[in-house]
Amino acid sequence: MRPVSIIGIGCTKFGERWDSSLRDLVAETGIMAIEDAHVSGEEIDALYVGNMSAGRFVEQEHIGALIADCAGLSRLHIPSTRVEAACASGGLALRQALLAVASGHQDIVIAAGVEKMTDVSSGAAADALAAAADREWECFFGATFPALYAMMARLHMRRYGTTQEELAEVAVKNHHHGSMNPLAQYRMEVTVDDVLSSPMVADPLHVLDCSPISDGAAAVVLAPAEKASRYAEVPIRIIGSAQASDTLALHDRRDLTTLDATVHAARKAYDQAGITPSQIDLAEVHDCFTIAEILAIEDLGFFEKGAGGRAIEDGLTTLDGPLPINTSGGLKACGHPVGATGIKQAYEIALQLRGEAGSRQVDDAEIGLAHNVGGSGGTAIVHILSR
Amino acid sequence: MMTMKTKAPRFWRCIPQRYNLIGTHCAACDEYYFPPRSVCPNCRRDARIEEYKFKGTGTVITHTTIYSGTDDFERQTPYNLAIIKLDEGPRLTGQVVAPPGEVKIGMHVRPVFRILGKEGERGIIYYGTKFIPVEG
Amino acid sequence: MSYGVYIPKYRIRVDEIARVWAQGEEVSEGLKVFEKAVPDVDEDSATIAVEAARAAVLRSNIDPHRIGAIYVGSESHPYAVKPTGTIVGEAIGTSSEFTAADFEFACKAGTAAVQACLGLVASNLIDLGLAIGTDVSQGAPGDALEYTAAAGGAAYIIGSKDLIAEIEAIFSFTTDTPDFWRREGMAYPEHSGRFTGEPAYYKHVASAARGLMEKIGTSPEDYDFAVFHQPNGKFPPRVARKLGFTAEQIAPGMVVPWIGNTYSGSTLIGLAATLDQALPGQRIFVTSFGSGAGSDAFSLKVTDRIDEIRHSAPLVRDLITGGKYLDYAMYAKHKGKLRL
Numbered sequence: 001m002r003p004v005s006i007i008g009i010g011c012t013k014f015g016e017r018w019d020s021s022l023r024d025l026v027a028e029t030g031i032m033a034i035e036d037a038h039v040s041g042e043e044i045d046a047l048y049v050g051n052m053s054a055g056r057f058v059e060q061e062h063i064g065a066l067i068a069d070c071a072g073l074s075r076l077h078i079p080s081t082r083v084e085a086a087c088a089s090g091g092l093a094l095r096q097a098l099l100a101v102a103s104g105h106q107d108i109v110i111a112a113g114v115e116k117m118t119d120v121s122s123g124a125a126a127d128a129l130a131a132a133a134d135r136e137w138e139c140f141f142g143a144t145f146p147a148l149y150a151m152m153a154r155l156h157m158r159r160y161g162t163t164q165e166e167l168a169e170v171a172v173k174n175h176h177h178g179s180m181n182p183l184a185q186y187r188m189e190v191t192v193d194d195v196l197s198s199p200m201v202a203d204p205l206h207v208l209d210c211s212p213i214s215d216g217a218a219a220v221v222l223a224p225a226e227k228a229s230r231y232a233e234v235p236i237r238i239i240g241s242a243q244a245s246d247t248l249a250l251h252d253r254r255d256l257t258t259l260d261a262t263v264h265a266a267r268k269a270y271d272q273a274g275i276t277p278s279q280i281d282l283a284e285v286h287d288c289f290t291i292a293e294i295l296a297i298e299d300l301g302f303f304e305k306g307a308g309g310r311a312i313e314d315g316l317t318t319l320d321g322p323l324p325i326n327t328s329g330g331l332k333a334c335g336h337p338v339g340a341t342g343i344k345q346a347y348e349i350a351l352q353l354r355g356e357a358g359s360r361q362v363d364d365a366e367i368g369l370a371h372n373v374g375g376s377g378g379t380a381i382v383h384i385l386s387r
Numbered sequence: 388m389m390t391m392k393t394k395a396p397r398f399w400r401c402i403p404q405r406y407n408l409i410g411t412h413c414a415a416c417d418e419y420y421f422p423p424r425s426v427c428p429n430c431r432r433d434a435r436i437e438e439y440k441f442k443g444t445g446t447v448i449t450h451t452t453i454y455s456g457t458d459d460f461e462r463q464t465p466y467n468l469a470i471i472k473l474d475e476g477p478r479l480t481g482q483v484v485a486p487p488g489e490v491k492i493g494m495h496v497r498p499v500f501r502i503l504g505k506e507g508e509r510g511i512i513y514y515g516t517k518f519i520p521v522e523g
Numbered sequence: 524m525s526y527g528v529y530i531p532k533y534r535i536r537v538d539e540i541a542r543v544w545a546q547g548e549e550v551s552e553g554l555k556v557f558e559k560a561v562p563d564v565d566e567d568s569a570t571i572a573v574e575a576a577r578a579a580v581l582r583s584n585i586d587p588h589r590i591g592a593i594y595v596g597s598e599s600h601p602y603a604v605k606p607t608g609t610i611v612g613e614a615i616g617t618s619s620e621f622t623a624a625d626f627e628f629a630c631k632a633g634t635a636a637v638q639a640c641l642g643l644v645a646s647n648l649i650d651l652g653l654a655i656g657t658d659v660s661q662g663a664p665g666d667a668l669e670y671t672a673a674a675g676g677a678a679y680i681i682g683s684k685d686l687i688a689e690i691e692a693i694f695s696f697t698t699d700t701p702d703f704w705r706r707e708g709m710a711y712p713e714h715s716g717r718f719t720g721e722p723a724y725y726k727h728v729a730s731a732a733r734g735l736m737e738k739i740g741t742s743p744e745d746y747d748f749a750v751f752h753q754p755n756g757k758f759p760p761r762v763a764r765k766l767g768f769t770a771e772q773i774a775p776g777m778v779v780p781w782i783g784n785t786y787s788g789s790t791l792i793g794l795a796a797t798l799d800q801a802l803p804g805q806r807i808f809v810t811s812f813g814s815g816a817g818s819d820a821f822s823l824k825v826t827d828r829i830d831e832i833r834h835s836a837p838l839v840r841d842l843i844t845g846g847k848y849l850d851y852a853m854y855a856k857h858k859g860k861l862r863l
Contacts, residue, residue, distance in 0.1 A: 140513065141468075144455070
């Protein structure tokens with residue numbers, strides 16, 4: 001397996017993109033990434049796209065063919081594949097693209113992610129998202145997606161003393177980061193009070209503990225490391241990539257306050273990269289709900305199990321802290337167009353490692369980690385990137 | 388707008404599970420499964436799977452109160468959802484019939500037969516098992 | 524050979540309903556009904572029927588596979604087409620070898636179901652029959668019926684062996700009398716005011732009761748208890764007096780003051796409350812009433828076996844106590860009166 005690098009990146013603004021269709025978003029990000037990579041259409045060997053649910057949002061399947069078509073590449077007849085792992089679809093697309101290049105099978109491969117969620121009512125969108133959970137045995141019995149994370153939060157609070165304020169701090173931090181990200185859905189700051197007084201969705205999670213419904217797309221271009229500097233001034237190497245699965249339903253997990261899929265994927269990724277968690281300079285983790293970020297920073301090995309809340313409280317994961325988490329604003333403030341998130345995370349890390357993150361730049365960023373989760377933890381995908 | 392067609396066949400298939408908590412038991416490793424599993428994760432092809440009807444009594448492991456539900460459950464909000472560990476071992480996700488705020492981790496519960504949801508005014512009614520705190 | 528009852532936990536006081544419609548305590552005093560049972564938002568006639576049936580099965584510890592017929596009587600079946608009986612069968616674990624159909628005869632659908640089971644069992648066509656009367660009765664807001672229309676149900680397992688009470692004889696009296704009705708598709712029933720008294724309730728209950736006693740040569744003194752359909756707390760004592768039964772005889776079965784009129788469940792819950800207290804050898808006289816109109820009368824004799832199994836499932840008085848009170852607004856939400 002040969003080393004692979006990211007030679008180009010692109011990301012659309014996330015938010016309620018009323019004027020843009022799914023196709024428009026794909027074209028927008030595709031062009032950005034391709035231009036950033038300085039590749040020509042003829043050089044592209046394959047496309048991978050992560051998309052959770054275009055069928056339910058815009059009644060469109062066959063997304064692989066669709067993005068090739070939107071990118072104007074259909075006449076080149078390149079292979080184009082859609083992958084799905086619920087909210088980890090983007091991370092999965094990146095991984096599949098990586099494997100295609102690492103194996104020597106293909107050279108220049110694009111990994112994209114897109115989701116267009118606002119063409120249906122928010123009730124219908126919530127129902128589509130619930131498909132990431134166990135429809136038969138969780139949703140039919142009345143579970144909603146926030147309810148599942150709420151139950152994890154309650155147990156975490158009971159076992160480790162995590163507080164509602166600590167959960168709220170995650171939202172505060174991510175909104176602060178988002179205010180510095182021109183692509184973020186939400187640019188406004190929020191306070192702990194704002195979060196705690198927002199309507200309750202599923203106790204103890206309030207509206208402001210939850211990531212929004214968003215439209216958006218992102219894309220990265222991969223090339224074999226040995227050819228990367230022909231295209232990019234600062235190629236970013238992917239030094240670790242791993243994927244793990246776990247039971248679909250939350251109630252079947254070994255431990256309701258740990259995402260074993262994250263633990264396993266992270267371990268494998270660190271091994272591949274030959275590093276330990278302490279060597280990570282910044283990370284984009286999957287904060288679909290505030291509690292998810294706390295679980296993530298524990299399960300990725302940055303903090304002891306149970307210590308995530310305190311770490312947030314102590315400011316260890318802010319932009320100026322020792323380990324900045326979610327400088328993009330995370331899913332919470334940047335937005336969560338489901339299939340696009342995993343690629344956006346890679347975009348943000350690459351941007352930071354290149355030194356192009358503007359006001360939210362992390363100083364001396366050398367190694368970054370992207371963490372993407374499907375559903376309540378049925379899939380987890382971890383990538384480690386390095387200058 | 389896309390309308391949801393009836394999900395009757397999928398629901399019907401699970402009636403024994405929803406009404407009567409019928410799961411499976413692997414006689415080879417003595418583990419109980421609810422919802423039922425046809426493949427035992429411990430034994431896989433060496434499993435000896437048989438049907439098993441759970442008593443339905445159990446303990447609340449964690450819970451939440453849902454204030455914002457999907458359309459099928461609109462009239463029932465707020466309602467309590469919990470992960471319950473059945474006496475025989477497996478955990479399931481179910482609703483607990485009690486005022487919001489009165490469900491506690493560690494509470495003992497027993498099963499009751501209730502309406503789980505309806506497909507609007509004209510569709511079928513999903514019946515199934517919810518849980519109620521055991522007094523005393 | 525067994526019985527089971529289910530009454531929902533929620534209650535609303537008649538005085539609370541009266542308050543909303545600018546009436547006072549004269550309503551509850553006049554009707555002799557003080558509070559009624561209200562279903563939870565996720566309960567309906569089917570869930571009540573299932574809980575009652577499960578209690579009946581539990582009480583006698585029978586194998587549900589022996590049940591060869593399930594008849595459910597109600598004025599509020601959840602579906603106009605798709606019988607409640609199939610849901611009950613599945614939920615109590617019967618085999619697929621049974622017949623089922625839903626009954627409607629206003630408040631006497633439950634006793635009609637008992638008669639049907641009796642026929643199949645007595646003729647040896649089936650082993651056991653399950654008859655259920657269940658309702659989540661509706662009363663139009665502001666109408667007199669709203670004060671008493673309540674939710675509850677009772678299930679009876681009919682067999683020829685291991686009896687807790689023997690059905691000695693039955694007699695029915697039925698005419699075409701428009702005292703109370705509900706048209707297809709309408710949410711609330713209509714009634715013809717005072718016409719529902721003499722020409723309807725009293726005439727049919729009395730005729731069925733007298734007819735039965737004549738047929739088998741008994742009189743009120745031969746019975747220890749009597750149970751009459753209970754639309755409110757006034758009609759049963761009045762008809763009892765007319766027929767020659769005493770207040771003491773009907774006392775154990777009078778549940779309406781505390782749970783309201785459970786329509787198809789009414790007479791059957793009253794009978795269950797009586798069975799909860801009856802001793803072996805005692806006799807119970809039962810007469811139901813259903814608008815439209817008709818009455819079914821039964822003469823029962825309690826056996827020794829009642830003592831063995833009586834306490835194996837909840838007693839009616841246990842289901843009556845511990846109710847949770849609602850105000851009118853919550854009550855309206857529970858009953859679905861707030862049309863979304």
